[in-house]
Amino acid sequence: MTVKRVGIVGSGIMGSGIAEVAAKSGHEVVLRSRRQETADSMVAGLEKSLAKQVEKGKLADEERQATVGRVTVTSDLGELRECDLVIESIVEDLSAKKHLFNELDRICAEHTILATNTSTLPVIELAMDTGRPQRVCGIHFFNPAPVMSLVEIVRPLTADDDTIAEARAFAEACGKTPVEVKDQAGFVVNALLFPYLNNAVRLLEQGVASKEDIDTAMKGGCGFPMGPLALLDLVGLDTSLAILEALYEEFKEPNYSPVPLLRRMVSAELLGRKSGRGFYDYHR
């Protein structure tokens, strides 16, 4: 089965980015946010992002119009009923996600694939909260979704081959490169990336170098597009802390244990770009 109509639940950075990617590649997109105002502001954000691409000459104006025309917004979960695929991208909280999957399972058509964009939580726990565990998988996009080419397709023990093949085909139709990964915390990218990010905070905490020099070192020394502290600001320090906690919970590896400075910054609401300040100040 080919995915034509995609539902997206959650209005954060990832939900908006995935909506843009899916709509641009020709899918009908239904965006659901709990509040109509948030859903409307997602569309405003999408329109702004597409307008920027038109300005840069990367997108034709007709294509922009067609993309916007493929997106509808709603605060009613019931409107996801006819979707071929629903991607959940709400807060990284297992009980909130389980509750949502349970509701989606009751609402959506029998053939609908229910997917999560979680980066660390066990997909199997969500699958088992539905009456269709064979139609549940992870489809993990990276931030910023319109730019990053990778999508991790996460196969819980219950998923059938058709579901995984359809999820892969959807990622490819979005112009992304899928890789298939086992359902364990962090999958491939975050399992490797987050010990590195955590240790960058440790170096800062130990006063080994300034934040600017740590970032300059990793850009110049490893050819990374941005340094680790700037990347933590992009991902969000609260999300990063949640990812490290989930990795630590699963593996009990010291490198996954969040360093104290990261915790303190989250307590101080220094969350990165989303709050205007993290390791760097974004107000200026």
Ligand code: 3HC
């Ligand atoms: N949406 C759409 N396009 C965007 C964008 C966004 N949010 N951010 C940047 N872009 C586009 C720009 O328009 C620009 O396009 P152009 O070159 O065609 O004009 C291009 O991307 C490059 O952007 P900039 O020139 O503004 O800046 P950079 O060259 O520094 O690139 C970056 C920005 C793409 C964010 C780059 O620094 C990068 O690749 N950083 C690493 C990001 C990364 O590692 N992400 C993974 C995080 S881990 C994760 O997501 C897992 C999750 O579970 C936490």
